[in-house]
Amino acid sequence: MIHPTTIIDPSAKIGKNFKAGPFCYVGPHVIVGNDVELKSHVVLEGHTTLGNCNTIYPFATIGHIPQDKKYSGETTYLEIGDDNIIREYVTMQPGTATDNKLTKIGNRGLFMVGTHIAHDCVIGNDVIFANHATLAGHVVVEDNVIIGGLSAVHQFVRIGAHAMIGGMSGVEQDVIPYGIVIGERARLSGLNLVGLKRRGFSQKSISALREAYRTLFTPETAEKASTFQERLSQIKKEKSEIPEIESLINFIQGESHRNLCMPKG
Known part of the structure; x- marks a missing residue:
């Protein structure tokens, strides 16, 4: 179930029932769980641990070094849980030495096209990131959060459980659990009653x-x-x-x- 054009470093650890389409790459420090599928043109790099039953779509780049000038080559980590769907052109990056050296992503997340998870972020379970949702570094997103398309979240912001971020919002401050925020410079607009x-x-x-x-x-x-x-x-x-x-x-x-x-x- 591994296409002949896919390259897997001999040092990588691969679980059972692994599938990889054309032109994927798995680096030497990567650990992959069971029942994982890489559709095609997927890159897994760095000290990345990928849990069970994850599906990653073409041109996603997972685990390359952080986009942070303070990063100087130290060993840092990216951990991704189980049952996530990671769509096309998603980028997820490891932590930095300025925090816990770890970016951590939970279970059952849906990360739509172009989602960016920067260094040192902590993402909970059952989240939905719509197309091109973007997190700066050190952001905390708790369980069951929905982030609308083309939204951007400032570094060090916390987003509470069950909150919803409206599309095209710029989030510069902490969002309470169960809240809704919207706007170019996002403001709290009520509770996520539908959710x-x-x-x-x-x-x-x-x-x-x-x-x-x-x-x-x-x-x-x-x-x-x-x-x-x-x-x-x-x-x-x-x-x-x-x-x-x-x-x-x-x-x-x-x-x-x-x-x-x-x-x-």
Whole structure:
């Protein structure tokens, strides 16, 4: 199941049921799991570990050195989980010594045409990156995030679980879990209610998230507490026993290099 034009370095470690179409290349430090398919013209380079049941489409380049001038040839790593679909022209790069030397990608992701995952990013499970979605370095994307086409995410931004980034958005600040952001310079525009319903969240949880969002971000409720931190404290007292609210609070209070993405005005 390996085309004769494909080159696999003898030092590479290849799992069972490996398939590779024409003109693929697998470098010497690559580790490939079971049931992986490279359609054609795929490059796997560097210290890259690829899990089971991944499918990679033509002209994807996985594991080449980071696009970072601080990188000086040190050994760094790229880890990709299981059951991912990596479409044409996707690029994924390893970490750098300025962070944990690791770029890590979870399971069951769909990375559409032209997606770019830069150095030191950490990507969760069940994500969808639409065409030409781009991450700068050190970005964290949690589980079940959708990033719209032609969007770009600034370095060190965190995107919380179940959030959605609208197409053609420039994301410069952290995005809360369950939120939606849109715009050339993206602003928070509400909760990802459609996504929450599709993923089976209870009405109780959705209602609690809506109430928490109004308390934190809607101007007419701001008079209940004079500062954002006071409004956050109010939510902690009233709703922290709900898991989704707890995750929202933990995200907002988590360590970050960026401010929170806020609604316009």
